[in-house]
Amino acid sequence: MLVRAWAAMHGFGVQRNKRWHGTCEASGKQIIRPIMNLPHTLSAEFVATKPPPPRTLMHGVILGSFCLGFGLVLAITDRLTLADIAARALEDRQNSLSQVIPAGIHDNNPVTDTLLMTDARDKEITVYRARKAGRVTGVAYEIYGTGYAGEIKLMLGIAADGKLLGVRVLAHKETPGLGDKIEEKKGDWILRFTGLSFTDPPPERWKVKRDGGQFDQFAGATITPRGVLGAIRGGLEFFAANKAKLTEGS
């Protein structure tokens, strides 16, 4: 009752955040009760007191300290893992390169022998060069096609004479069971390009059969192979246009 009287006297409730604030008359102890429990837990011996002002600053300090603390932990983790992650990325690139550049044709490390070029659409392309005894024997670079469900990223290897050394899918989001047959582990479709070049077959035949080209699409999926072929054709065009620069010193 005293609580209610206090509230009426001051013209507002004593609750803040759905809690009643009060003091025990006998012991002077601070009492905070959820508003739901009021009738049972607050008897006449509790005198309502004014709730403390909201502690906005303290909340800010707590949140800020947590941000600072975890920020620090993340910065340290980043520092600790930086070198190892870079090394793993290099290994990954080495692995994908080794699929399209046979070990026999080079004695250098193509991952570190790079050349930065821009393609016809002003996109930067990192070209990895394979050399044997200093002469360029082949190059590899990433190519991109548009598939059914987004970009298909491939690695294309090409010998200095313009023949394809191999094409491999690095990443795609195609439908599992349909479009993913472009992966080497799900089918041999992607292997058929090895040994071909921009003139064999002629450029206008670098298409799927449905578009008048000479390559099979696979059952239920035309858009995916079309995207891959478009990427390869683009990659071959890039090689043809920049052959002199790419094979400089061969």
Place this chain on the structure above:
Amino acid sequence: MANDYKTIVKDGLWDNNGVFSMMLGLCPAMAMTTSATNGLGMGLATAAVVAASCCLVSLFRNLITREVRIPVFILISAAMVTIVDLAMNAWMHDLYKVLGLFIPLIVVNCLSMARFEAFASKSPPLPAFVDGLFMGLGFTGALVAIGAVREVIGSGTLFADASLLLGPAFKVIELRILPADTGVLMMILPPGAFLTTGLLVVAKRMIDARAARAEPAEAAHGLA
């Protein structure tokens, strides 16, 4: 106390299962379960992160005020995920190549939020850790179940590529149930996820209902 832990374990694995009872974390549960192996990977990664962050939330529970608890919980969860992501990329790279895709998704899993709020922020670190771990394992079980159904019907295999995730010794659990190219593609696509999850929720409810009906009967039998 032992009884408490028993309840925690049972809640996490079955009674209060994250996916089938609380219907939490459905986005990763449905997006990642195109195969049982994927479900297992996503589930284990989630279990590890949820257990660790529940433990952290519990350690800091007396420092965190009610008003800022949500941002702090998200901060803890996101920090744990980032640390796991970086550490796995650097030191467990083969596993990272399989799981890497899943790990950032754990941040948006409501399961961890629910456990922080309902349990970890009110319990000592050890029970909080156990709760997080078994909620995560229950989540793993649900994901493996959804993934297994979808994989068997969709591609005719079970646990395909499990050896990539668990090591070459697990080559033996990679099974082919149906002949190649007989799968129902829809089950691997998003509709299959909704269908499977829905049907498994129904199955769990039916089992629970049957158990509830059997219980009074057993009690009566015991008296007689």
